[in-house]
Amino acid sequence: MTTALDHDAVAPPEREAHPLAARVDEVLTGLLPDLRQLADELHDDPETAYEEHRSAARVAALLERHGVAAQVGAFGLPTALHANAGDGGPRVAILAEYDALPDIGHACGHNLIAATAVGAFLAVRELLEHAGGTVELIGSPAEEGGGGKQRIIDAGGFEGVAAAVMVHPGNRDRAYGSGLGMRHVEVTYRGVEAHASAAPERGYNALDAVVTAYQSVAQVRQHILPTDRVHGIITDGGQAPNIVPGRAAAHFFVRSATIDGLEALSERVDAALRGAAISTGTEAEIVWDRLPAYLPVNVNQALADRFAANLRGRREFPPPSPAATGGGSTDLGNVSHVVPAIHPNIATAPEGIGAHTAAFAATTLQPLATQGVLDAAFGLATTVLDVLGDAELRAAIAADFEASREGDA
Ligand SMILES: [Zn+2]
Incomplete structure (x- = not known):
């Protein structure tokens, strides 16, 4: 199998010791x-x-x-x-x-x-x-x-x-x-705060969106190249257990060995992040490349x-x-x-x-x-x-x- 990663695996030519x-x-x-x-x-x-x-x-x-x-x-x-x-x-x-x-x-x-x-x-x-x-x-x-x-x-x-x-x-x-090439993506979900016990039916849970996004990204990870990477953390998980979180956020790194691979993987991660907003009734603000992308x-x-x-x-x-x-x-x-x-x-x-x-x-x-x-x-x-x-x-x-x-x- 040939991939974009293959080089001609030849040993460097024999050479005398460097003259200097x-x-x-x-x-x-x-x-x-x-x-x-x-x-x-x-x-x-x-x-x-x-x-x-x-x-x-x-x-x-x-x-x-x-x-x-x-x-x-x-x-x-x-x-x-x-x-x-x-x-x-x-x-x-x-x-x-x-x-x-x-x-x-x-x-x-x-x-x-x-x-x-x-x-x-x-x-x-x-x-x-x-x-x-x-x-x-x-x-x-x-x-x-x-x-x-x-x-x-x-x-x-x-x-x-x-x-x-x-x-x-x-x-x-x-x-x-x-x-590897690498991009940053930061996502912030905005829902609606509510009393988590007295009126949960009024809430739209931004933390649920982050958790769904995290799981969706994990499912993407099963079906990517062995050299691709996606990894992240939750940077905001809400304010208190008795408040339905109105804001929650996560930060992921997306990496791939080729520029094409990085673009393809970015699209799939972006879709996973957007899907989490739809399924939880929240709004997603997705920011790519706030820090510069690194090319492979x-x-x-x-x-x-x-x-x-x-x-x-x-x-x-x-x-x-x-x-x-x-x-x-x-x-x-x-x-x-x-x-x-x-x-x-x-x-x-x-x-x-x-x-x-x-x-x-x-x-x-x-x-x-x-x-x-x-x-x-x-x-x-x-x-x-x-x-x-x-x-x-x-x-x-x-x-x-x-x-x-x-x-x-
Ligand atoms: Zn270093």
């Missing part, structure tokens, strides 16, 4: 204490979406110590950051994130993403004479829900960029790291192949496969439909510890995470140098990108 491997290693080893300190400081002082003022300032201060002037407040976003090195020629962007989760801090390891991106950027800058072109560092706020990268796209931040690369930490190595990650095969090849001997990656699709969602997905991009995972935590837990945040301080930052920065730096210096590779990346977009609306 020793130099990249030397630069990164020198930077490592600074990168470790940056990750530690971000961990100890977490800031959530669009509030990352001290975090962006820390990244900028580190760059400045190494002679790079970074702009904080780039792209019209107070906590976005932009720096570049080089002059003209092809441009490649390395993406940093530094937002944390509410309550559980750097439980998605974005402190390690920042350290990795800064390390890779400074290493490429140091060795740019071997490749030419321009390397950019883009610090993108609010990956956790706020869609900072979509706003940077809207501000033209990726125009003319040949490739955008980043690495996300995790508990396994995946060069072809993907992500469109992994650029040539770029991912090169990243995997450059890390051979340090990290072994499984080939791309539909089974590897899934997990969470990322606004890098939106970038990947505008310019060629990759979002590989490097293991920085033991296999049993998953992201978005307090335990994962603690692993970002451990030696395994430090090694992960080093390897991830090495993989990014060598890949960026290759893209900047090799017109044939750029052509292959561009061809893969065009082919992948044929399915995009």
